[in-house]
Amino acid sequence: MGFAIKPSLPPMEARLVDEIPTGDEWQYEPKWDGFRCLVFRDDRKVVLQSKSGQPLGRYFPEIVAAVSKLKAKRLVLDGELVLPVGEQLVFDELLQRIHPAASRVKRLSTEHPALFIVFDLMADERGHSLLERPFQERRRSLEAFAKKNFVPGNLLRLSPATRDLATAKRWFRRVGGIVAKRVDMPYHSGDRLAMQKIKVHKTADCVIGGFRYASRGKIVGSLLLGLYDDAGLLHHVGFTSGLSKLQRRELTPKLERLIKPPGFTGRAPGAPSRWSNARSTAWQPLKPKLVIAVAFDHVSGNRLRHGTKFVRWRPDKAPRQCTFDQIVSRSTASLHLLTTAS
Numbered sequence: 001m002g003f004a005i006k007p008s009l010p011p012m013e014a015r016l017v018d019e020i021p022t023g024d025e026w027q028y029e030p031k032w033d034g035f036r037c038l039v040f041r042d043d044r045k046v047v048l049q050s051k052s053g054q055p056l057g058r059y060f061p062e063i064v065a066a067v068s069k070l071k072a073k074r075l076v077l078d079g080e081l082v083l084p085v086g087e088q089l090v091f092d093e094l095l096q097r098i099h100p101a102a103s104r105v106k107r108l109s110t111e112h113p114a115l116f117i118v119f120d121l122m123a124d125e126r127g128h129s130l131l132e133r134p135f136q137e138r139r140r141s142l143e144a145f146a147k148k149n150f151v152p153g154n155l156l157r158l159s160p161a162t163r164d165l166a167t168a169k170r171w172f173r174r175v176g177g178i179v180a181k182r183v184d185m186p187y188h189s190g191d192r193l194a195m196q197k198i199k200v201h202k203t204a205d206c207v208i209g210g211f212r213y214a215s216r217g218k219i220v221g222s223l224l225l226g227l228y229d230d231a232g233l234l235h236h237v238g239f240t241s242g243l244s245k246l247q248r249r250e251l252t253p254k255l256e257r258l259i260k261p262p263g264f265t266g267r268a269p270g271a272p273s274r275w276s277n278a279r280s281t282a283w284q285p286l287k288p289k290l291v292i293a294v295a296f297d298h299v300s301g302n303r304l305r306h307g308t309k310f311v312r313w314r315p316d317k318a319p320r321q322c323t324f325d326q327i328v329s330r331s332t333a334s335l336h337l338l339t340t341a342s
Contacts, residue, residue, distance in 0.1 A: 238304030
């Protein structure tokens with residue numbers, strides 16, 4: 001690369017806060033649910049870099065091809081890889097791309113091509129670094145760059161942005177989260193000084209359909225959560241491990257008395273994969289008797305995507321009352337926002 005900016009550069013990160021910051025120094029953007037990605041192009045060489053510094057180009061050949069077709073022969077972009085399927089952005093489909101078989105990646109990239117949503121310009125078409133420029137200048141440069149280089153139907157899209165707080169609040173309600181950036185600050189590579197993120201936290205009542213033992217000692221490690229569909233099948237939707245050691249020790253004999261297959265009558269916890277081992281996939285099925293309330297911040301593919309937080313027991317709630325309507329996805333709204341703003 002002929003740039004002063006090298007592909008090893010870590011991206012700017014965001015600090016999680018509870019409230020939307022206000023003031024003239026803030027700009028707001030939707031929070032996209034995908035893989036953070038930096039894109040480097042120097043003539044024919046295109047590099048896609050993950051947040052952790054790993055190469056992503058082999059997993060998203062359609063994005064590499066789209067960048068190679070741009071008028072600009074040199075650039076460094078910051079953005080998010082997302083994957084639309086129908087009218088939704090589906091995070092689970094992104095995970096399917098991280099696979100060693102090139103033939104499978106090629107097939108998936110053709111069947112469901114990803115999009116790269118761009119929200120910062122780190123180096124311009126001449127290869128000049130913009131990292132020391134305040135964000136409001138970088139944003140103006142990015143908008144001019146997008147107008148010149150992004151064409152309808154291309155896989156690169158400009159992320160919408162606003163300085164209007166009312167619009168930001170509307171986006172927050174629609175898509176479940178926003179990012180706020182300081183317009184007066186340079187690009188803060190690797191730290192959280194210039195960017196904040198605010199996410200909607202929701203709760204759901206879930207059936208405990210099974211549990212996993214901890215890695216050491218025969219004590220409960222995590223609870224496997226389930227919700228019922230319209231056909232009365234109990235599907236695995238996530239897990240929670242946010243219990244104290246004392247709670248897990250007291251809970252272990254109670255759960256062991258309820259061990260009985262099948263646990264989940266619909267989708268069950270996954271089989272081993274390249275990211276898991278035998279211990280992490282071994283689980284104990286339970287009679288569907290216990291209900292807990294959990295807090296979560298995101299849903300993807302009808303699953304609670306990150307580890308959830310235990311809130312409280314729900315002895316007053318019948319297991320069959322724990323249904324999917326509690327975790328309606330907002331991904332359709334986020335894709336519509338991108339479409340109308342592009």
